[in-house]
Amino acid sequence: xxxxxxxxxxxxxxxxxxxxxxxxxxxxxxxxxxxxxxxxxxxxxxxxxxxxxxxxxxxxxxxxxxxxxxxxxxxxxxxxxxxxxxxxxxxxxxxxxxxxxxxxxxxxxxxxxxxxxxxxxxxxxxxxxxxxxxxxxxxxxxxxxxxxxxxxxxxxxxxxxxxxxxxxxxxxxxxxxxxxxxxxxxxxxxxxxxxxxxxxxxxxxxxxxxxxxxxxxxxxxxxxxxxxxxxxxxxxxxxxxxxxxxxxxxxxx
Amino acid sequence: xxxxxxxxxxxxxxxxxxxxxxxxxxxxxxxxxxxxxxxxxxxxxxxxxxxxxxxxxxxxxxxxxxxxxxxxxxxxxxxxxxxxxxxxxxxxxxxxxxxxxxxxxxxxxxxxxxxxxxxxxxxxxxxxxxxxxxxxxxxxxxxxxxxxxxxxxxxxxxxxxxxxxxxxxxxxxxxxxxxxxxxxxxxxxxxxxxxxxxxxxxxxxxxxxxxxxxxxxxxxxxxxxxxxxxxxxxxxxxxxxxxxxxxxxxxxxxxxxxxxxxxxxxxxxxxxxxxxxxxxxxxxxxxxxxxxxxxxxxxxxxxxxxxxxxxxxxxxxxxxxxxxxxxxxxxxxxxxxxxxxxx
Amino acid sequence: xxxxxxxxxxxxxxxxxxxxxxxxxxxxxxxxxxxxxxxxxxxxxxxxxxxxxxxxxxxxxxxxxxxxxxxxxxxxxxxxxxxxxxxxxxxxxxxxxxxxxxxxxxxxxxxxxxxxxxxxxxxxxxxxxxxxxxxxxxxxxxxxxxxxxxxxxxxxxxxxxxxxxxxxxxxxxxxxxxxxxxxxxxxxxxxxxxxxxxxxxxxxxxxxxxxxxxxxxxxxxxxxxxxxxxxxxxxxxxxxxxxxxxxxxxxxxxxxxxxxxxxxxxxxxxxxxxxxxxxxxxxxxxxxxxxxxxxxxxxxxxxxxxxxxxxxxxxxxxxxxxxxxxxxxxxxxxxxxxxxxxxxxxxxxxxxxxxxxxxxxxxxxxxxxxxxxxxxxxxxxxxxxxxx
Numbered sequence: 001x002x003x004x005x006x007x008x009x010x011x012x013x014x015x016x017x018x019x020x021x022x023x024x025x026x027x028x029x030x031x032x033x034x035x036x037x038x039x040x041x042x043x044x045x046x047x048x049x050x051x052x053x054x055x056x057x058x059x060x061x062x063x064x065x066x067x068x069x070x071x072x073x074x075x076x077x078x079x080x081x082x083x084x085x086x087x088x089x090x091x092x093x094x095x096x097x098x099x100x101x102x103x104x105x106x107x108x109x110x111x112x113x114x115x116x117x118x119x120x121x122x123x124x125x126x127x128x129x130x131x132x133x134x135x136x137x138x139x140x141x142x143x144x145x146x147x148x149x150x151x152x153x154x155x156x157x158x159x160x161x162x163x164x165x166x167x168x169x170x171x172x173x174x175x176x177x178x179x180x181x182x183x184x185x186x187x188x189x190x191x192x193x194x195x196x197x198x199x200x201x202x203x204x205x206x207x208x209x210x211x212x213x214x215x216x217x218x219x220x221x222x223x224x225x226x227x228x229x230x231x232x233x234x235x236x237x238x239x240x241x242x243x244x245x246x247x248x249x250x251x252x253x
Numbered sequence: 254x255x256x257x258x259x260x261x262x263x264x265x266x267x268x269x270x271x272x273x274x275x276x277x278x279x280x281x282x283x284x285x286x287x288x289x290x291x292x293x294x295x296x297x298x299x300x301x302x303x304x305x306x307x308x309x310x311x312x313x314x315x316x317x318x319x320x321x322x323x324x325x326x327x328x329x330x331x332x333x334x335x336x337x338x339x340x341x342x343x344x345x346x347x348x349x350x351x352x353x354x355x356x357x358x359x360x361x362x363x364x365x366x367x368x369x370x371x372x373x374x375x376x377x378x379x380x381x382x383x384x385x386x387x388x389x390x391x392x393x394x395x396x397x398x399x400x401x402x403x404x405x406x407x408x409x410x411x412x413x414x415x416x417x418x419x420x421x422x423x424x425x426x427x428x429x430x431x432x433x434x435x436x437x438x439x440x441x442x443x444x445x446x447x448x449x450x451x452x453x454x455x456x457x458x459x460x461x462x463x464x465x466x467x468x469x470x471x472x473x474x475x476x477x478x479x480x481x482x483x484x485x486x487x488x489x490x491x492x493x494x495x496x497x498x499x500x501x502x503x504x505x506x507x508x509x510x511x512x513x514x515x516x517x518x519x520x521x522x523x524x525x526x527x528x529x530x531x532x533x534x535x536x537x538x539x540x541x542x543x544x545x546x547x548x549x550x551x552x553x554x555x556x557x558x559x560x561x562x563x564x565x566x567x568x569x570x571x572x573x574x575x576x577x578x579x580x581x582x583x584x585x586x587x588x589x590x591x592x593x594x595x596x
Numbered sequence: 597x598x599x600x601x602x603x604x605x606x607x608x609x610x611x612x613x614x615x616x617x618x619x620x621x622x623x624x625x626x627x628x629x630x631x632x633x634x635x636x637x638x639x640x641x642x643x644x645x646x647x648x649x650x651x652x653x654x655x656x657x658x659x660x661x662x663x664x665x666x667x668x669x670x671x672x673x674x675x676x677x678x679x680x681x682x683x684x685x686x687x688x689x690x691x692x693x694x695x696x697x698x699x700x701x702x703x704x705x706x707x708x709x710x711x712x713x714x715x716x717x718x719x720x721x722x723x724x725x726x727x728x729x730x731x732x733x734x735x736x737x738x739x740x741x742x743x744x745x746x747x748x749x750x751x752x753x754x755x756x757x758x759x760x761x762x763x764x765x766x767x768x769x770x771x772x773x774x775x776x777x778x779x780x781x782x783x784x785x786x787x788x789x790x791x792x793x794x795x796x797x798x799x800x801x802x803x804x805x806x807x808x809x810x811x812x813x814x815x816x817x818x819x820x821x822x823x824x825x826x827x828x829x830x831x832x833x834x835x836x837x838x839x840x841x842x843x844x845x846x847x848x849x850x851x852x853x854x855x856x857x858x859x860x861x862x863x864x865x866x867x868x869x870x871x872x873x874x875x876x877x878x879x880x881x882x883x884x885x886x887x888x889x890x891x892x893x894x895x896x897x898x899x900x901x902x903x904x905x906x907x908x909x910x911x912x913x914x915x916x917x918x919x920x921x922x923x924x925x926x927x928x929x930x931x932x933x934x935x936x937x938x939x940x941x942x943x944x945x946x947x948x949x950x951x952x953x954x955x956x957x958x959x960x961x962x963x964x965x966x967x968x969x970x971x972x973x974x975x976x977x978x979x980x981x982x983x984x
Contacts (some may be wrong), residue, residue, distance in 0.1 A: 050458060072457035081458065088455035090447045092515060101444045105460035109441060125441075161459065289692035296685070389776070398805060399778030400680055400706050402713065402738070415717065489684055490713040493706050496681035532685065554637075
């Protein structure tokens with residue numbers, strides 16, 4: 001039974017409270033969205049799950065594994081991968097290599113040398129990457145250096161890198177940030193497919209309300225480190241506090 | 254997988270290797286002072302092995318080292334002591350001595366887990382001074398600051414007698430080093446190094462243990478440098494601490510930067526460029542230029558190198574290898590080159 | 597493809613042409629090439645300028661007289677910056693690229709040690725290396741038969757200094773400050789010999805090469821009640837030690853090995869340097885021997901600036917005599933063996949610049965006598981004759 005359980009998470013940075021008693025569960029096969037204004041603690045929550053921040057109180061358990069006791073690089077072994085808000089790619093590496101970076105823990109050094117002996121024979125790692133690239137529709141770019149590629153492609157590479165390690169849960173930090181409407185639609189489609197075809201649970205932070213409302217099963221609204229509301233899209237949309245804090249102006253306009 | 258180097262034209266590699274090994278014969282035919290040129294090339298070859306290692310550390314992993322002359326010294330002194338005093342055959346020493354240097358690399362790798370950039374540079378620089386002092390202090394084995402003579406290398410009963418033999422030995426090892434380094438770069442290991450350089454967060458999220466891979470990078474870099482040290486000791490037949498100073502470490506950095514950090518071929522080209530500049534080209538111009546620029550001999554070289562370095566940083570940050578790539582693309586597209594826009 | 601074939605053919609032709617060339621390296625009908633490796637960029641670069649200019653002054657004088665056996669002597673100078681590895685590069689360049697006939701006056705101990713393998717391999721003789729290492733003239737060492745050493749060793753100097761100090765004051769307590777390297781090791785070798793001969797103990801204080809602070813060493817000497825201090829330094833060390841002592845109100849007699857004979861010691865130390873005594877192993881430039889007389893004459897003729905004249909400029913001038921005499925004694929068409937044999941015939945040979953010099957098959961150490969110079973009123977004055 002795959003689920004992520006966050007209990008009473010509290011973290012503050014030198015007096016500024018980033019997350020205050022945050023608790024929620026994510027069920028397997030769910031698309032769960034975190035929304036909230038800037039500085040409401042969404043990314044901090046991701047960083048806690050990922051091991052980059054250590055909260056002062058609370059627990060994060062995934063399949064009953066205590067994630068807070070794990071070091072950042074161990075998280076991915078438990079089936080959790082993530083993408084970043086700002087691109088965290090390696091510009092002077094090809095697309096393929098960037099994606100394979102995500103497969104780090106699945107590969108052994110032996111894979112490196114198999115292709116050395118026979119260049120024609122495609123190594124295991126290459127097959128891995130092509131699978132994911134096909135899924136995302138960027139297979140034609142494999143040999144290109146990442147630097148100089150369009151932003152949309154770079155975003156997809158991030159997602160591919162998170163997918164190639166065959167996660168059970170993927171954390172996506174603003175996948176549609178900086179994208180035009182067309183690309184945002186595609187991202188939404190991809191997120192749904194990740195869940196539907198690959199059976200991966202998705203936890204997504206996003207600002208684009210249309211996208212969030214369209215794809216999410218459940219939504220959690222954070223404000224100043226506290227949970228404001230949680231529930232299905234319709235429910236959250238009509239929640240008075242949410243309207244006031246977050247959607248307020250839009251509704252009255 | 255299709256790696257960084259997949260689009261390169263591999264059929265040229267055997268030709269290049271053949272050219273490397275035929276070159277001494279052509280040189281011998283062309284000039285009677287071929288031995289000196291071979292000697293200069295040998296130095297370049299030894300330094301190439303080191304700068305390849307340094308490039309893996311600084312260019313690929315993004316960890317600065319101002320102490321690589323110390324690794325060279327450790328390899329050189331280890332091998333000199335092992336072969337001449339302990340009596341281990343040279344064939345074994347070329348495996349043991351680099352490992353010793355690599356282990357020192359691990360030692361200096363520890364602080365690298367916590368500190369970065371300039372501070373790491375200073376730490377490694379301090380490491381260089383410590384190693385130098387250590388060598389002087391262990392004078393019973395190392396001869397102190399007076400230096401020590403080193404025997405000739407013997408590989409499987411074949412004694413490497415002169416620069417002619419050295420050339421073939423050194424460049425065989427250079428080719429092997431380039432091949433190994435390239436495999437490292439396009440493998441999981443290389444990807445991990447580059448990820449650490451460009452984004453530690455992404456590296457960690459992908460399951461890369463920063464501590465382990467930073468240490469590994471120092472270890473591998475130490476291996477290369479130590480190996481260069483072994484060759485250095487047994488081909489120059491005399492080693493002394495005076496040579497392994499901070500200036501040499503800086504030269505290595507310059508070689509990597511001018512060649513183009515983050516490219517194995519770049520390290521090789523940069524080293525060749527600097528060593529040839531220093532020993533062949535600058536002496537040619539020195540007397541002519543000395544009329545216009547009043548500098549003393551030592552400063553003159555530093556001046557020229559500083560100037561070249563500046564030009565590269567401003568006009569060609571990707572180094573010699575980047576320049577080569579541009580030229581190659583230019584010829585591929587010729588005559589349909591895109592016009593350079595004036596904006 | 598055509599291009600490659602033509603390159604290979606051209607290379608082959610060039611090769612064949614080279615095979616037919618027969619020459620003795622560095623010698624043509626009109627010229628003999630001599631290689632010199634000096635420190636032009638390192639810690640003693642002033643010497644790297646002064647010594648070869650002294651040499652060139654003498655070589656010009658000889659060349660103006662028609663040279664040796666009708667050949668002009670030309671000296672090529674390379675830089676090693678006091679770095680043994682660069683000395684190796686320079687030696688390779690001189691021997692293999694410029695193809696000099698012989699090396700001469702290479703400065704520094706570790707740098708000369710570093711080029712021994714090259715000398716051995718190429719059979720190029722090295723005349724008058726500018727180092728006072730006592731083991732330089734050891735014939736049993738690599739390339740020993742190729743090196744003709746002129747200067748008195750540091751070990752000899754140490755012995756003479758201790759003898760002299762004890763002669764002046766039988767109760768003297770002696771201390772030595774030595775550089776923590778091969779120079780110092782050689783100094784200590786002589787000190788140990790002297791200790792054994794006289795049955796005394798000498799307090800030893802080490803310093804690192806390039807050190808600028810001597811408070812610790814001076815303090816230790818003061819604590820030990822040392823009355824006579826021997827400084828195995830170059831220029832900075834004696835100056836700093838004497839100034840430090842003056843500041844600490846500690847005034848023993850100071851002595852130094854031959855590198856401290858530099859006139860700058862007196863200039864820099866000022867009144868602290870008064871009475872400083874150093875070793876010297878050639879005739880003084882202002883003495884009335886024939887060599888110094890010629891030196892003064894040539895200096896006047898060539899308008900050598902006053903500040904260049906002095907012991908180091910003269911040293912280059914003096915050692916050149918030995919080189920030229922060696923070339924004279926080599927055959928009409930000189931070979932390297934000829935030069936070696938020629939030098940080995942020197943028997944109590946009076947150059948006019950040095951005390952008489954002897955080289956033979958079993959002895960490549962030239963001068964083994966020294967005299968002591970003392971700074972009196974800011975000038976260096978000989979206070980002894982030749983001591984052994």
